[in-house]
Amino acid sequence: MDFRLTEEQVSLRESIIRFARSELSHDIRSFETNGSFPWDAWRKCAEMQIMALPFPERYGGCGADFLSTVHAMQALGYACRDAGLVHAIGTQILCGLQILLFGGEEIKDKYLPLICRGEKVFAQAITEPASGSDALSMATRAERQGESYVINGSKIFISNGPIADAVIVFAVTNSEKKALGGISCCIVEKGTPGFKQCKPFEKMGLTTLLNGELVFENCMIPLERMLGKEGQGGIIFSESMEWERTLLPAAHIGTMERVCETSVKYVKERSAFGKSIGSYQSVANKIADMKMNIELGKLIVWKAAMLKGQGKRASLESSVCKLFVSESLKKACLDAVQVHGGYGYMTEYEIERDLRDSIASTIYSGTTEMQQNIISRLMGL
Amino acid sequence: MSVNEMIKQFISSELIPEGSEVPLTDTDHLIDSGIIDSFGIMSLLGFLEEKFSVQISGDDLIPENFESIATISALILEKNGYQLEV
Known part of the structure; x- marks a missing residue:
């Protein structure tokens, strides 16, 4: 078992991080106030071919394997602070996968190029x-x-x-x-x-x-x-959920990595009673939990992605992945606000937005409670 | 044990709630009777793919293929001509 990313995956991850940091630095707060969609950022992501990653070249895709696509989403979640945009891109990719997996040639020829180019929103x-x-x-x-x-x-x-x-x-x-x-x-x-x-x-x-x-x-x-x-809709739904419950958590892992990094930096710099607050166990334990959940989350996301990429079933793995990563994300964001103290509660530090964004992750794509039901059913209970 | 029997054994032990006694035949309608529901299909697919080393995807994922033990068995045999005698 080799957990290292391939050279191509490392390169993909680095290029997406560079891209997101330089091109996706829009003022999210103004979009939040206006309730508008960041079209420029969407188009840039389309030009970067993020939406085209897992689709065959004949439809305008990049022909990347699913695990590489998951690494790309993780990188995007890490470097792009706009979780709404990341989710919109994830939705686009997932719609494309449904069409790729179940559509006839006519439907694939018609819609997949539009999805890959980001020309139409799905x-x-x-x-x-x-x-x-x-x-x-x-x-x-x-x-x-x-x-x-x-x-x-x-x-x-x-x-x-x-x-x-x-x-x-x-x-x-x-x-x-x-x-x-x-x-x-x-x-x-x-x-x-x-x-x-x-x-x-x-x-x-x-x-x-x-x-x-x-x-x-x-x-x-x-x-x-x-x-x-x-x-066939019921079965398409069940199959699609396996992809969805793997791809979206990949972005969440990326967000957790960013939140953890931000928190580590802050608790090292911030002092109380003559010491950095990170040296106090009550603070350090929260950071350690973040790190633990990131590492464990990566393993289950990558496992589910590898199975799906190999054309195998991942019902159990994708539900475990969805449940564990979404709950971990929510906890990490809440702890990040806590260790940032009053600053974490202020919009300027942008940690509070990560927390607000994280809440929905345990609801959409099947709530935590539904994932528990699925897991227990798959265990024969 | 035949493919039909292995499938029947799995469905009887894993998909039929404990306590109920449903005498299964090869032609019983598993979906219409509610034995295979949206949870059950995931469990069944996992079993079939692992037990018979097949990949069931795309056009094979239609309800007609999972209507009865007979149709499931036919799908497995079509996928790899698998036959097991124990």
């Missing part, structure tokens, strides 16, 4: 007002009418939803069947009659990531927009 719509953790108990319907599907229903909290040019929508196509056979996926493009993108919600954190409600009222799409086969 979103996936699963959550509904009345179904969060129990995602597959959705009410949105896609009814077959001749050569079309007619979609009715609504989705909520959808990341990238308000600005998406195309949305992968999960909907019930056969209400007589259980979720596994009765749900399908289809792609709805912006501007389709009956498709309404509502304004973004105001949130506690991740403010540059725009989340909103999507409404479908007799929204008609052609049969060719079906992603995968009819009835």
Whole structure:
């Protein structure tokens, strides 16, 4: 077992860190105040081909393996302080992976180049007002009418939803069947009659990531927009979650590395009672916990990424990864605010934003409690 | 033990809640009856891929392939022609 990054992975990591530090230094606070999306930063990330990383070259991708993509996301989470932007990019990549894994050639030819170039923004719509953790108990319907599907229903909290040019929508196509056979996926493009993108919600954190409600009222799409086969949606959901619960935590590991570095620097410089505060065990223990969780988190993220990259199942590993890393991120950010004292609570130090951003990580992509359910079920309990 | 029997044994022991006595046949509908749900499919896929050394992805991941022990077994045999006699 070799945990060292390859030369290419080291080079990729370093280039993304350099890029993020020089090009993604926008004033996040002004975007938070305006509630707007950092389009310039998005375009720069697209030019840097971050969104193109895991896709085959024939679609305009870089052909990187999934583990390298995960290293790239970790580097981005480390060097880019805008976690909302990082999440938006992660969402774009994950939509592309769904299309790559389950789309027919026509769909892949049409959409993957747009995803790779960042030319169009993509979103996936699963959550509904009345179904969060129990995602597959959705009410949105896609009814077959001749050569079309007619979609009715609504989705909520959808990341990238308000600005998406195309949305992968999960909907019930056969209400007589259980979720596994009765749900399908289809792609709805912006501007389709009956498709309404509502304004973004105001949130506690991740403010540059725009989340909103999507409404479908007799929204008609052609049969060719079906992603995968009819009835495959439940399985696509389960498979997609393995990728998602690996990729997003990779960025969180990066954030934890940055938060830890910032905290170490501060507790070495800050003195109290004649000594640096880092020399007090009550402070040092918090830093040690951060480091421990970063190292353990890397192992499970990389393991899950390696399995997915090899085409293997990683249901258990990705759930452990999601649960452990998101809880660790939240704890690290809370501890970082604590060791920074009053300064940590001030917006100027930007630690409080990391904390606000971290809270959602234990909620989206399946709450901590859902990951515990999945893990225990997979253990036969 | 045949492929069908190995699959049946896994489903009976891992996916059917303890205490219930569901007599499984090779053609019973596992999805419609709720024996395989969104959690169960992950568990089943993990078992199949490890036990029979197959990769199940893309077009193979359709509900029809997991409707019954017979269809699951057919998928495994199609993937690698696996047959085990113990």
